[in-house]
Amino acid sequence: AQSVTQPDIHITVSEGASLELRCNYSYGATPYLFWYVQSPGQGLQLLLKYFSGDTLVQGIKGFEAEFKRSQSSFNLRKPSVHWSDAAEYFCAVGAWDTNAGKSTFGDGTTLTVKP
C-alpha cells in the first residue's frame, strides 16, 4: 500500500527566508508525486507534479521539488518565502492505473510566515 509522510506538522519561517518542506513516500513502483497547497477556507490547488523525466520539477508561485528515488523523498522548496505563502501544504502520491485519481495524501504541513 502506498503512504506519504510529512514529518513536519508546523513550520515557521521569516519572510524572505528559504523554505524546504519534507515529504517521504512509500510505493511499490514508480510513483506519481504531487504537492498541493490549501489556503484557509479554500480547496487544494496543485503546485507541481512529477510523473517522469527530470527529477527537479518547477511549479507555480516559484516553488520547486526534487524527486530522490534513493531517499524516497519529494521535498518542496522555495528560495524566498512571501507572506502570501502561509498555508497548509500537502504531499501526495498517486498510481497510474484505473484508480489514477486515488491519490494518498500526507497529513500536511502548516506554514507560518513571520514578517
Place this chain on the structure above:
Amino acid sequence: GAGVSQSPSNKVTEKGKDVELRCDPISGHTALYWYRQSLGQGLEFLIYFQGNSAPDKSGLPSDRFSAERTGGSVSTLTIQRTQQEDSAVYLCASSSTGSGANVLTFGAGSRLTVL
C-alpha cells in the same frame, strides 16, 4: 463550469439527521472523487467515480455513507443518521483522462458540523 463547485459550503445539522452534499465537476472531466478532511488531518479518500460508475468505494466509512453520480456530471454524497464523528470538510475533486488523470482539481469543500 470553470471550476469544481460544491454546495452547501457550510452545513450544521443535528445528530441523526440525513445530509446531502453536492459536487459539480469541471465540464468534461470524467473522473470525480470525494475526500474527507477532518480537523488537523490529511485527506481521507472516500469514493471515486469514472463516468457514472464507482469502481472504488473502499473509503466509505460505513453503510451510512453513499454517493451517486448522474449524467457523468453532478455527484451527491449522502450521509444518513449523521454522527458527531462525521463532522469534517468534504472535498470533491475531478480530473480528465489520459495524462491529466492524476491531476486533481478540487472544490472549496463542504464543511459539515454535526451537533
